[in-house]
Amino acid sequence: MKKIFILIIFSLLNINLFAQDFSFPPxxxxxxxxxxxxxxxxxxxxxxxxxERILEYEKGKISYKNKxxxxxxxxxxxxxxxxxxxxxxxxMKEKDKYIPLLDIDSCFAVFDxxxxxxxxxxxxxxxxxxxxxxxxxxxxxxxxGEYIESLENELCNYNFIIYVYEMEKENVxxxxxxxxxxxxxxxxxxxxxxxxxxxxxxxxxN
Numbered sequence: 001m002k003k004i005f006i007l008i009i010f011s012l013l014n015i016n017l018f019a020q021d022f023s024f025p026p027x028x029x030x031x032x033x034x035x036x037x038x039x040x041x042x043x044x045x046x047x048x049x050x051x052e053r054i055l056e057y058e059k060g061k062i063s064y065k066n067k068x069x070x071x072x073x074x075x076x077x078x079x080x081x082x083x084x085x086x087x088x089x090x091x092m093k094e095k096d097k098y099i100p101l102l103d104i105d106s107c108f109a110v111f112d113x114x115x116x117x118x119x120x121x122x123x124x125x126x127x128x129x130x131x132x133x134x135x136x137x138x139x140x141x142x143x144x145g146e147y148i149e150s151l152e153n154e155l156c157n158y159n160f161i162i163y164v165y166e167m168e169k170e171n172v173x174x175x176x177x178x179x180x181x182x183x184x185x186x187x188x189x190x191x192x193x194x195x196x197x198x199x200x201x202x203x204x205x206n
Contacts, residue, residue, distance in 0.1 A: 022047075022164065022177065024141060025133040030196055031143045034189040035160060039181055047162050047177035055119050055165075055172040062117040071098060071200055074132070081118060083132055083140055084109045085193065097202045100194050108132070108142065110167075119172050121165075129163065131193035140165040145191070148180070157182045 024044055035042050068084060069091060075082045088103035106128035109120040123129070123144075132142035141164055148157040162177040190196065194203040 022162075022175075023135055024162070025135055027133045028131060028141065028143055031131060031191060034191050038184055038188050042160075042179060044162075047160075047179045049175060050161075050178040051174075051176040053174050053176075055121055055174060057119050057171060058117045064111060064115045064117060066115075068111070068115060069098075074134070080113055081110055081137070082113075083134070084111060085129060085132065087120065094202065098200060099202050110140070110165075119167075121174070127161075130191050131196070132163075138167045140167075143191075151183065154185055154187060155183045156186065158184055158186065 022044075032042065032044065069089075071091075072085050072089070073082045074085075085108065086102070087107040087109050088105050090101045090103075091098040092101060093099075104125045106123045107120055108123070108129050110118040112118055127144070127146040129142045129144035131144075132140055135141050141162065144161050144163065146159040146161060148159060150156050158181055160179045160181065164175045164177070166173045166175075192203065194201045
């Protein structure tokens with residue numbers, strides 16, 4: 001009986017540890033809600049760990065002072081660092097809103113309060129981040145995806161991805177949780193943060 005009790009406790013601890021590693025902030029629930037418009041059954045539990053990698057901190061001082069768009073700064077609740085959705089993005093101002101001009105490549109970055117680069121994550125042309133949220137002062141959860149294959153009739157095969165950035169003492173650990181779909185029409189869902197903030201942006205999802 002004692003052994004069974006220990007096994008139950010151990011199992012519960014394992015479940016708890018996994019849940020802590022994959023905590024999903026409610027501020028990003030809209031992203032899941034959008035996907036459910038075309039993929040009804042998707043749930044967080046369906047995302048499986050697909051990749052673990054390490055990012056290095058920037059060793060030198062690379063300043064972006066006055067080069068970043070304030071509208072893309074998201075400060076954490078301690079105010080000592082902020083994430084920047086895409087370093088490769090620029091904007092065109094029209095009336096009282098911005099029109100995002102996306103580069104073929106994308107890059108997520110974190111800066112200190114003086115706009116010095118802390119670390120960056122390049123994605124290339126097929127992969128990127130739609131939005132992100134600070135979970136703690138050392139952990140960021142981001143959501144995005146990856147084009148796998150373009151098909152006919154505006155359909156594609158696509159990986160929806162949840163990224164967990166954990167800033168440790170020596171480096172940044174990144175876990176990627178993936179949910180793969182086939183024959184999906186991405187134009188039917190508004191998965192980008194730009195599209196969710198119509199108070200700032202004129203945005204057509206691509």
